[in-house]
Amino acid sequence: MFGEFDTSVIFDNLHFLLEGMQTTLILTVIAICGGLVLGTLLALARLAPFKPLSFIAGSYVNFFRSMPLILVIFWFYFLVPHIVGRPVGGFYSVLVAFVMFEAAYYCEIMRAGIQSVRKGQIYAGQALGLTYTQNMRYVVLPQAFRNMVPILMTQAIILFQDTSLVYVVGVKDFLVSADLVANRENRILEMFTTVALVYFVICLSGSLLVRRLQRKFAQ
């Protein structure tokens, strides 16, 4: 098995591997966008003066943050078809799982972001006659988001890595595709080295970008 390192197995299966990568990326992007939207709404709810609303949002966040991701993925795999009333396939159930799970983390990031906006800015918006919603929409959230970009991106990188957990319900992401090729062609070393390299390069690029953004924002 370790006799020779044969890279041709990668190129022979390139199309199949790219399809897996496509699944991984779609999952990551939709989970980021959906999680961010839902997370921001949760953050607003958590900070709302109306106590029951902030309690419900708080419970949601605490619940999901206490659950291992893999358990959430399993759950939604069995739960979502039940709720929808028909089989939806692994991909859609993990999509829902990731959005709901990530929302809890994005909520906490956005909450910190909203709280990082100075009180004086809120006063200024109010003094101009903006309503609470307008003040959030035009004054607070844009600044909160901007302040949190580096942390939001770090979370996105973690999410990108976490998507590999979908193997437990048989969704063919990049890692699962590579695993299938590795076993079929008996090229385990080549395939897993490639997988490691690809994850490493993507995540490292992401981290470097975050660091550059941080430096830019620090100015």
Next chain:
Amino acid sequence: MIELKNVSKWYDEFQVLNDCSTQVAKGEVVVVCGPSGSGKSTLIKCVNGLEAFQKGEIYVDGTSVGDAGTNLPQLRSHIGMVFQNFELFPHISVTENIKLAQLKVLGRSDDESQQNAARLLERVGLSDQADKHPAQLSGGQQQRVAIARALAMDPVAMLFDEPTSALDPEMINEVLDVMVELATDGMTMMVVTHEMGFARRVADRVIFMDEGRIEEDCSKEEFFNSERGERAQIFLSKILEH
């Protein structure tokens, strides 16, 4: 125009405002001064309902600020306010700062808001800075933009909370000049400041606050010329030393 009747406010046990009553007539300029922590900012923030008060009544242009049924955003939209730290919105340009509330609160068209912004920037002498972001301006320039932003709402009165105390000395006058011009144009103004030169030039009345109380409330001439309470005298001699 602005009327405060026996206003009191507490932070838990601590009483910040103690039975404050005064009024500002249309076109009048009233300067509020007093030592740090005496409640000046709190008082002025009560006028447009940025801070709630527990006792008393405040009327602006006939509307009761403390009434639960009052539409506060609507009331605030025609009371201009200028803050110590400018509080321009850092994520949008100078022009967009001036346009935002015109568009979203007054429902003006983009064209009209843009024209108002241009006109007001010219008035405060900053036409050439229109497309910059606030962080690219000096403190004095930022404060002048903040005044323009407030004026864009066609306010019936303007509130100032120490508009020059965060500025480097060489920038204070450019802001005061704009304020003096406003005052001479007949704007109703309530100004928290320690700039006694400004008070001497354009104030009609001076209010002196101490420990949440309005200790002096008299005409400018009386305030600067006649006998005052001991605390006001000490305070005044301290700030005039600078």
